[in-house]
Amino acid sequence: MALQLKNTYTKRVEDFTPLDPSGAVTLYSCGPTVYSHNHIGNFRSFLLADVLRRVLEQRGHSVRHVMNITDVGHMTEDHIADAAGEDKLSKAGRQLGLHPYEVAARFQRSFEEDAKALKLKNYADRDAQDATLHPRATQHIPEMLDMIQRLIEREYAYIDSVGQVYFSVASFPAYGQLSGKVLGELEAGARISVREEKRDPRDFALWKVDPKHLMQWDPHSAEGWPDGEYARLRALVPGGVSKSIARGFPGWHIECSAMSRASLGPVIDIHTGGEDNVFPHHECEIAQSYGARQTADAPLNFSRYWVHARHLLVNGTKMSKREGSLITVKALLDPAHAGPNRLTPELVCAGFPHGQVSAAVLRFALISTPFTQPMNFTVDSLVQAQANVSRWQSLYDRLQHVGGTDVAAHEIRDLVASALQQFDAALDDNLNMSRALAAVFHVISNANQRGLSAGDALLLRQFLEHADEIFAVLDPPLLSGQLSNTELKQLAEDPAFDATLGEADDARTVGQLLAARWAARSARDYARADQIRRHLAAHGVELDDTRDGVRWRKI
Numbered sequence: 171m172a173l174q175l176k177n178t179y180t181k182r183v184e185d186f187t188p189l190d191p192s193g194a195v196t197l198y199s200c201g202p203t204v205y206s207h208n209h210i211g212n213f214r215s216f217l218l219a220d221v222l223r224r225v226l227e228q229r230g231h232s233v234r235h236v237m238n239i240t241d242v243g244h245m246t247e248d249h250i251a252d253a254a255g256e257d258k259l260s261k262a263g264r265q266l267g268l269h270p271y272e273v274a275a276r277f278q279r280s281f282e283e284d285a286k287a288l289k290l291k292n293y294a295d296r297d298a299q300d301a302t303l304h305p306r307a308t309q310h311i312p313e314m315l316d317m318i319q320r321l322i323e324r325e326y327a328y329i330d331s332v333g334q335v336y337f338s339v340a341s342f343p344a345y346g347q348l349s350g351k352v353l354g355e356l357e358a359g360a361r362i363s364v365r366e367e368k369r370d371p372r373d374f375a376l377w378k379v380d381p382k383h384l385m386q387w388d389p390h391s392a393e394g395w396p397d398g399e400y401a402r403l404r405a406l407v408p409g410g411v412s413k414s415i416a417r418g419f420p421g422w423h424i425e426c427s428a429m430s431r432a433s434l435g436p437v438i439d440i441h442t443g444g445e446d447n448v449f450p451h452h453e454c455e456i457a458q459s460y461g462a463r464q465t466a467d468a469p470l471n472f473s474r475y476w477v478h479a480r481h482l483l484v485n486g487t488k489m490s491k492r493e494g495s496l497i498t499v500k501a502l503l504d505p506a507h508a509g510p511n512r513l514t515p516e517l518v519c520a521g522f523p524h525g526q527v528s529a530a531v532l533r534f535a536l537i538s539t540p541f542t543q544p545m546n547f548t549v550d551s552l553v554q555a556q557a558n559v560s561r562w563q564s565l566y567d568r569l570q571h572v573g574g575t576d577v578a579a580h581e582i583r584d585l586v587a588s589a590l591q592q593f594d595a596a597l598d599d600n601l602n603m604s605r606a607l608a609a610v611f612h613v614i615s616n617a618n619q620r621g622l623s624a625g626d627a628l629l630l631r632q633f634l635e636h637a638d639e640i641f642a643v644l645d646p647p648l649l650s651g652q653l654s655n656t657e658l659k660q661l662a663e664d665p666a667f668d669a670t671l672g673e674a675d676d677a678r679t680v681g682q683l684l685a686a687r688w689a690a691r692s693a694r695d696y697a698r699a700d701q702i703r704r705h706l707a708a709h710g711v712e713l714d715d716t717r718d719g720v721r722w723r724k725i
């Protein structure tokens with residue numbers, strides 16, 4: 171079965187096929203606005219993108235995953251298409267006594283710490299170092315102005331008397347297609363411009379003018395632009411942008427249109443976000459990207475699939491910044507530094523020391539409800555997550571130490587084969603996380619009820635590792651052990667003894683290597699014994715020779 175995804179744009183569950191016949195996938199996710207620590211609701215939508223990427227990679231696709239950083243232009247009233255209020259970065263700067271750029275730097279770091287802790291793959295390994303996968307809005311102002319200029323030239327946008335630019339919603343008849351909103355709703359939810367220069371109340375700003383704003387760009391002068399940025403604007407728009415666009419800053423919606431095109435091209439495979447992004451943010455992105463299209467045959471909708479995570483509630487109620495009820499990732503992972511939050515007393519009662527939750531438990535709790543369902547986050551959900559992660563980990567640890575025959579029992583073969591099929595099918599079914607987990611825990615319960623051979627353990631371990639490629643909650647197994655001289659001799663004399671220097675990645679292979687070392691020493695081949703010791707050390711295995719045998723531990 172192919173991977174199927176619920177596409178918000180068509181409202182249908184559809185088979186996923188990438189545009190590129192080679193199977194490479196382009197994935198864009200609306201990332202954090204870096205004006206405060208990110209909360210668990212933000213991370214649920216980032217984790218949807220992470221799980222989706224992991225599933226695509228497990229199906230053999232290579233995925234280029236771009237998640238932007240919004241560091242300018244996101245206003246406090248962002249539920250309205252043409253948001254008014256104060257820039258979130260400026261407001262935080264005022265409250266913290268910092269320049270907005272310092273606010274952005276501080277909270278970008280905070281976000282990166284959370285992303286690494288929660289094992290977002292786009293913040294691991296090479297991806298973490300690749301700035302093109304984490305574009306920042308303030309570094310893409312030329313691309314935004316280029317798009318704005320195209321929109322003006324094609325009459326999708328117009329400039330008001332003070333030099334602000336608005337997108338004309340009437341120019342794009344498909345506006346409302348993604349969110350399903352109809353004209354009346356759109357008008358009722360629109361902000362009437364203070365200066366009332368908007369042609370239609372639904373129109374939204376692409377470029378804003380506010381002399382008090384602390385982050386400004388003058389489209390007609392190199393002054394104040396970071397090195398090379400103004401030259402890039404001139405290269406993108408050789409004739410210069412319209413003279414009547416004034417010094418100002420971009421609207422939030424144009425940022426993602428410009429950054430996704432700059433980093434992934436004019437048409438992308440999948441765009442993700444939280445359901446609160448559907449309107450207005452993503453609706454506006456579609457309109458802008460189409461208006462600024464570079465080719466005549468560009469599709470109306472630049473993203474072939476739109477995938478959204480439903481909202482997250484805490485104890486049945488919506489989190490609110492105004493009411494101070496936001497639960498940040500930091501508040502759960504590191505309450506000693508972040509300070510107590512409203513869940514802390516209940517968490518302490520439930521046995522979490524100081525209210526601290528491990529990153530694996532938080533990740534598990536946030537991804538174990540299907541993303542197509544609203545999630546109710548409670549202390550009880552963390553208690554359950556902790557119990558489940560610990561059951562999964564303890565079986566995984568136990569499997570490293572199983573000895574005996576290499577032959578797997580046919581019951582275990584059948585169990586693993588059917589669980590594997592169910593696990594993959596559940597994820598193919600629009601990322602049904604709870605069904606995928608049911609397959610994992612069916613295996614865990616069965617394995618815990620029976621004696622296992624080394625062959626069983628290998629199959630079970632491979633299945634648990636396959637599941638963990640998606641869930642990413644397991645720690646590497648704690649490996650240590652001790653073997654007496656008698657046991658080493660038995661191993662070395664066993665017909666199945668393998669004296670080749672293989673990988674020392676489980677207790678069984680370490681045992682084989684130690685037996686080979688014992689045999690070499692018995693034959694007074696000290697060079698060979700030393701070679702094996704060095705081989706083990708290179709695999710992180712420390713040895714401690716005792717009178718009766720050897721103790722070892724993998725670090």
Ligand SMILES: [Zn+2]
Pocket residue numbers: 199200201426451
């Ligand atoms: Zn966005």
